[in-house]
Amino acid sequence: MADSHTRFCGSPEHAMDRRRFLGTMAAGAAAVAADMTVLNVLQEPVLAAELKKQQKRVILLWLAGGASQLETFDPKPGAPTGGPFRAIATSVPGIQISELMPKMAQRMDRTCIIRSLNTKNGDHGGGARLMMRGRMDDPSVRYPDLGAVLARELGRVHSQVPDYVSFYTSTEGRDFAPGAAGFLGSRYGPMELTTSMIPENIHRAAEISDLDHRQRADLRELLSKRFERGRSGSALGGHNEAYQRVRGLMASEKLFDISEEPQKVRDLYGPTQFGEQVLAARRLVEAGVPFVRVGRAWWDSHGQNFETHQELVPELDHVMSTLLDDLAQRGLLDSTLVITLAEFGRTPAINPSLGRDHFASAWSTTLSGCGIAGGSVYGKSDKTGNTVADGEVGAAELFATIYQALGIDPQKNYYVGSRPVPLTDPGTEAIDEVLA
Amino acid sequence: MAAVKSESVKVVKEFSRPGPVFTIEAVPDSRRVIFGGADFQVCELDLAQEKPEPRTWGAHESYVTGLAIAGRYAVSGAYDGHLMWWDLETGKTVRTIPAHKKWIRNVAATRDGKTVVSVADDMVCRLWDAESASLLHELRGHEEQTPNHYPSMLFACAVSPDDQHIATADKVGHIVVWERATGQSVATLEAPGMYTWDPVQRRHSIGGIRALTFSPDGNLLAAGGVGKIGNIDHLDGNARVEVFDWRKKERTHEFPGDKIKGLVEHLAFHPGGDWMLAAGGANDGFLMFFDLNAKSVLVQDKAPVHIHDLVVNSAGDSFIAAGHGKILLYEIKS
Numbered sequence: 001m002a003d004s005h006t007r008f009c010g011s012p013e014h015a016m017d018r019r020r021f022l023g024t025m026a027a028g029a030a031a032v033a034a035d036m037t038v039l040n041v042l043q044e045p046v047l048a049a050e051l052k053k054q055q056k057r058v059i060l061l062w063l064a065g066g067a068s069q070l071e072t073f074d075p076k077p078g079a080p081t082g083g084p085f086r087a088i089a090t091s092v093p094g095i096q097i098s099e100l101m102p103k104m105a106q107r108m109d110r111t112c113i114i115r116s117l118n119t120k121n122g123d124h125g126g127g128a129r130l131m132m133r134g135r136m137d138d139p140s141v142r143y144p145d146l147g148a149v150l151a152r153e154l155g156r157v158h159s160q161v162p163d164y165v166s167f168y169t170s171t172e173g174r175d176f177a178p179g180a181a182g183f184l185g186s187r188y189g190p191m192e193l194t195t196s197m198i199p200e201n202i203h204r205a206a207e208i209s210d211l212d213h214r215q216r217a218d219l220r221e222l223l224s225k226r227f228e229r230g231r232s233g234s235a236l237g238g239h240n241e242a243y244q245r246v247r248g249l250m251a252s253e254k255l256f257d258i259s260e261e262p263q264k265v266r267d268l269y270g271p272t273q274f275g276e277q278v279l280a281a282r283r284l285v286e287a288g289v290p291f292v293r294v295g296r297a298w299w300d301s302h303g304q305n306f307e308t309h310q311e312l313v314p315e316l317d318h319v320m321s322t323l324l325d326d327l328a329q330r331g332l333l334d335s336t337l338v339i340t341l342a343e344f345g346r347t348p349a350i351n352p353s354l355g356r357d358h359f360a361s362a363w364s365t366t367l368s369g370c371g372i373a374g375g376s377v378y379g380k381s382d383k384t385g386n387t388v389a390d391g392e393v394g395a396a397e398l399f400a401t402i403y404q405a406l407g408i409d410p411q412k413n414y415y416v417g418s419r420p421v422p423l424t425d426p427g428t429e430a431i432d433e434v435l436a
Numbered sequence: 437m438a439a440v441k442s443e444s445v446k447v448v449k450e451f452s453r454p455g456p457v458f459t460i461e462a463v464p465d466s467r468r469v470i471f472g473g474a475d476f477q478v479c480e481l482d483l484a485q486e487k488p489e490p491r492t493w494g495a496h497e498s499y500v501t502g503l504a505i506a507g508r509y510a511v512s513g514a515y516d517g518h519l520m521w522w523d524l525e526t527g528k529t530v531r532t533i534p535a536h537k538k539w540i541r542n543v544a545a546t547r548d549g550k551t552v553v554s555v556a557d558d559m560v561c562r563l564w565d566a567e568s569a570s571l572l573h574e575l576r577g578h579e580e581q582t583p584n585h586y587p588s589m590l591f592a593c594a595v596s597p598d599d600q601h602i603a604t605a606d607k608v609g610h611i612v613v614w615e616r617a618t619g620q621s622v623a624t625l626e627a628p629g630m631y632t633w634d635p636v637q638r639r640h641s642i643g644g645i646r647a648l649t650f651s652p653d654g655n656l657l658a659a660g661g662v663g664k665i666g667n668i669d670h671l672d673g674n675a676r677v678e679v680f681d682w683r684k685k686e687r688t689h690e691f692p693g694d695k696i697k698g699l700v701e702h703l704a705f706h707p708g709g710d711w712m713l714a715a716g717g718a719n720d721g722f723l724m725f726f727d728l729n730a731k732s733v734l735v736q737d738k739a740p741v742h743i744h745d746l747v748v749n750s751a752g753d754s755f756i757a758a759g760h761g762k763i764l765l766y767e768i769k770s
Contacts, residue, residue: 080454080455084515171636272585297637298639303670308642311586350456351719352741352742353671
């Protein structure tokens with residue numbers, strides 16, 4: 001695929017998914033672009049230092065089901081809609097967040113809160129696709145999601161690691177917004193981990209020797225090159241690229257293995273599944289993976305909203321603050337953007353089950369680290385939280401801001417056939433006040 | 437025995453409130469009630485008046501979730517972690533004390549009016565001298581975390597009719613009975629069916645024992661909550677009540693619910709033990725009456741709103757309920 005220019009052939013091969021990818025890999029068919037089996041990025045100081053200097057990355061903490069902005073980053077204490085939690089001061093004078101987030105309160109200088117999202121879609125599926133892709137569905141174009149775009153933009157040509165990894169273990173909501181490479185092609189699709197912390201079927205089959213594995217790969221490459229002659233198409237290219245990366249991916253298994261971390265680091269992240277997956281995400285971005293999504297489901301608190309948030313928000317507070325500390329200590333926070341986002345927020349109104357329902361009219365997201373003006377709040381909801389009072393932000397503006405923070409032009413064009421498709425809708429501008 | 441049927445339980449008066457009312461208590465020898473809720477306020481309503489109007493006594497800094505009458509005081513507890521003492525006659529604040537580091541979930545008092553009991557999400561039950569507000573005992577027997585490493589909650593407490601024992605119950609269904617005089621645990625019971633941890637679909641929990649009460653003879657201890665829930669986004673489980681002979685540590689009754697869904701928020705016995713009443717709700721409210729002798733459900737009906745608390749009068753022919761946006765006066769006709 002030419003730089004910033006891809007062709008969408010619409011063939012089924014184009015949509016090759018991870019299951020097929022790994023399934024085929026397990027069968028032993030692989031090609032070797034270079035010997036990547038000695039990969040040990042984490043213990044290679046020169047390479048690690050270079051990565052730190054050059055590469056930008058993103059960790060998306062996906063609060064699936066819709067976390068309540070009132071119980072996290074936009075509290076309304078004392079309002080009829082405010083609920084029982086208090087607001088607490090943060091390390092930044094004038095900014096308050098929920099008392100459920102005391103650790104993040106002490107790290108507010110690293111974070112920008114956007115309190116004025118109005119994304120107009122209160123449906124789980126539609127909202128999730130919108131907030132993963134930055135725009136509404138279009139029947140004529142299969143848009144890539146944020147991870148796929150960033151895999152394309154931030155991934156390295158000869159990367160030895162996956163470009164897009166997604167953890168989503170809970171079953172609820174997993175299918176609402178699966179990773180989608182769209183017209184970019186399967187090369188930029190996610191490695192999705194749903195049942196295990198470590199990719200399954202990543203090992204070379206025991207009955208195949210390493211030599212046999214290489215020889216099979218050579219044969220496949222030979223046949224593939226012969227087949228390629230006189231043919232064109234991004235599906236074929238993506239297919240071959242995927243095979244060429246297999247041995248690197250096979251060698252990346254240890255990146256997912258948090259038992260490689262010192263126990264004291266594991267203790268910092270804590271024993272929960274979310275904590276362990278975020279630790280794995282840190283390991284991955286440290287090794288050069290440009291985009292990792294950690295899906296924490298399920299925040300859909302139609303009943304007992306406050307008890308649900310008593311469980312989930314302290315976990316988010318602990319894990320997110322630990323992640324920011326860890327990235328900062330490793331010199332990675334300036335080049336790593338940490339996002340909290342969901343498909344929508346929750347209603348200010350409290351229902352008779354003491355729950356809050358779906359709400360997309362005035363909710364919050366956070367951006368921390370790379371390219372972001374930490375210690376700031378952009379936008380404002382009204383006194384009860386029912387409407388945006390100032391600085392309305394839609395999905396497109398949010399995505400433009402994310403791209404800009406990472407040094408990517410939001411108006412950069414991709415091409416689907418001859419049709420130019422900008423990263424964000426024409427006329428969309430990044431929010432300057434959010435950017436460093 | 438006073439028989440209860442659906443048609444004999446009627447709302448005879450109702451009062452609207454701006455949000456949920458979580459707790460209500462009746463002032464002895466009067467028709468006054470005190471209540472508190474999501475507006476943070478502690479208020480009084482005198483039902484003897486021709487057109488009763490609520491009178492605000494004062495306010496906490498968060499949801500008011502527990503009230504008890506202790507001698508000449510009313511004592512309120514709230515999610516702000518404070519207990520407030522109020523003069524029962526004047527409604528004036530007597531004192532405010534920081535009682536717990538986390539949300540106070542319920543407040544009770546001994547019938548002799550000398551001891552106030554509070555339970556909170558710090559998982560401690562504290563006994564307080566009703567006159568001086570000095571701390572008498574700290575009862576620690578509930579785990580701070582659930583088995584899945586999330587904060588637990590201590591929702592319910594009750595005092596035995598002879599004032600000698602205190603019962604407490606938490607989110608995972610653990611019940612402890614304590615000796616009031618010594619603060620020692622004398623029995624533990626388990627009702628795990630009232631706690632749902634979803635490790636697969638949604639990875640959090642819901643439920644817990646929300647209601648506790650001793651039978652008039654003090655031998656039985658009833659616990660209420662919600663049974664196992666498939667979709668924990670909602671209170672979509674059957675309302676559940678279990679009754680224990682707490683001294684023998686045996687469960688004597690189980691009412692798993694077959695018609696009513698939602699949380700049992702409050703349990704109360706008829707003063708003579710004729711029936712036991714459970715009230716609560718999900719998006720709707722419900723009332724259930726049980727005959728413990730026959731181990732049968734007498735009534736299971738919808739209520740106009742989700743009910744959080746209620747108090748039965750001494751004759752057992754009336755009760756007043758606090759719920760989502762309403763206070764409801766019920767009559768029970770035999």
